[in-house]
Amino acid sequence: MTAQLDTYPQAVRDAVARTREVVSALHAELPRWGLVVWTAGNVSQRVVVDPAAGPGEHDLLVIKPSGVTYDELTPEAMVVCDLDGELVDGERSPSSDTAAHAYVYRNMPEVGGVVHTHSTYATAWAARGEEVPCVLTMMADEFGGPIPIGPFALIGDDSIGRGIVETLRGSRSPAVLMRNHGPFTIGKDAKAAVKAAVMCEEVARTIHVARQLGEPLPIAQADVDSLYDRYQNVYGR
Numbered sequence: 001m002t003a004q005l006d007t008y009p010q011a012v013r014d015a016v017a018r019t020r021e022v023v024s025a026l027h028a029e030l031p032r033w034g035l036v037v038w039t040a041g042n043v044s045q046r047v048v049v050d051p052a053a054g055p056g057e058h059d060l061l062v063i064k065p066s067g068v069t070y071d072e073l074t075p076e077a078m079v080v081c082d083l084d085g086e087l088v089d090g091e092r093s094p095s096s097d098t099a100a101h102a103y104v105y106r107n108m109p110e111v112g113g114v115v116h117t118h119s120t121y122a123t124a125w126a127a128r129g130e131e132v133p134c135v136l137t138m139m140a141d142e143f144g145g146p147i148p149i150g151p152f153a154l155i156g157d158d159s160i161g162r163g164i165v166e167t168l169r170g171s172r173s174p175a176v177l178m179r180n181h182g183p184f185t186i187g188k189d190a191k192a193a194v195k196a197a198v199m200c201e202e203v204a205r206t207i208h209v210a211r212q213l214g215e216p217l218p219i220a221q222a223d224v225d226s227l228y229d230r231y232q233n234v235y236g237r
């Protein structure tokens, strides 16, 4: 049995309450941007007690409960788990993808948010096991190169989480298309991971459309590098 939330310090419980609000509100973005159907898809965020201190001893995550429709999602409905994916607080079971999210947080301390969807175009690339090539300047900005394909992995153990981490560690991309499954995205927080999920679907769709009439033109690697560097380090900072 894992520790229940009321045994955690007040500062942690306050941070959990704030995180529940954020994660609940961000779930509304998934249907809004057409990324999910029915109850599919989930957003999680690491609970950060002291942003200056980084990940600490009370590491928790907040995620969507399993099998709940998007209309029913409220801050109170969000569930809290430890970084082994064990339930710490909540009235329902955590999303069945919680183990994958938890694995990412355990192994990528810089990640504060994770999103998973089966958005149509990104998932179509995943079904073919084909990376999305970097042929748009907006894609160089956001992804710094292609959106890579992760391995085929079944739910039930750490295989999905391991596939996500191993693929993204070797990439600038905040998105990975798990083969025959769909996109997982990461960010410094859940909002950044949701943005990556929206952008991933957008470029997957546009490049799919471009492909219908011919082969998209490549962008020289030096230009990809320069676009990525400018967008990540100069633009909007």
Ligand SMILES: [Zn+2]
Binding pocket: 116, 117, 118, 181, 182
């Ligand atoms: Zn899935």
